[in-house]
Amino acid sequence: MSDCLFCKIIQGEIPADRVYEDDDVLAFKDIHPKAPTHVLVIPKAHYSTFSDMDDAAVMGRFMCAVQHVADGVLQLQSGFRIVINVRAGGGQEVFHLHAHILGGKKLPF
Ligand code: AMP
Numbered sequence: 665m666s667d668c669l670f671c672k673i674i675q676g677e678i679p680a681d682r683v684y685e686d687d688d689v690l691a692f693k694d695i696h697p698k699a700p701t702h703v704l705v706i707p708k709a710h711y712s713t714f715s716d717m718d719d720a721a722v723m724g725r726f727m728c729a730v731q732h733v734a735d736g737v738l739q740l741q742s743g744f745r746i747v748i749n750v751r752a753g754g755g756q757e758v759f760h761l762h763a764h765i766l767g768g769k770k771l772p773f
């Protein structure tokens with residue numbers, strides 16, 4: 665997707681503070697962090713939103729990567745929150761599927 669911000673980050677056309685990458689996913693720090701640790705995990709394949717994800721294998725690798733980033737890379741032992749905003753009504757602003765990992769403090773509900 666040539667006009668997609670996160671596809672441009674994957675391609676290296678826009679810089680990002682990368683924390684993890686493999687063949688299927690990329691994780692990088694959110695530019696406007698809402699917690700001491702705030703990382704976005706995205707599949708490298710473009711899916712506009714969560715509800716467009718139609719491949720169980722890709723979804724499985726994506727969620728395993730979220731787990732690996734939160735527990736293994738970021739070492740958020742005390743806990744964290746995973747948020748996926750779905751479409752505009754769910755607060756989604758960037759239309760490339762992404763999971764927010766939030767942690768580093770006791771999170772309010
Ligand atoms: P959402 O509202 O779920 O679509 O979240 C989009 C997130 O992307 C927001 O938390 C933004 O702060 C973040 N964001 C937007 N542009 C960038 C960027 N260039 N690098 C890192 N994070 C970004």
Ligand code: ZN
Pocket residue numbers: 665668669670671672710711759760
């Ligand atoms: Zn994209």
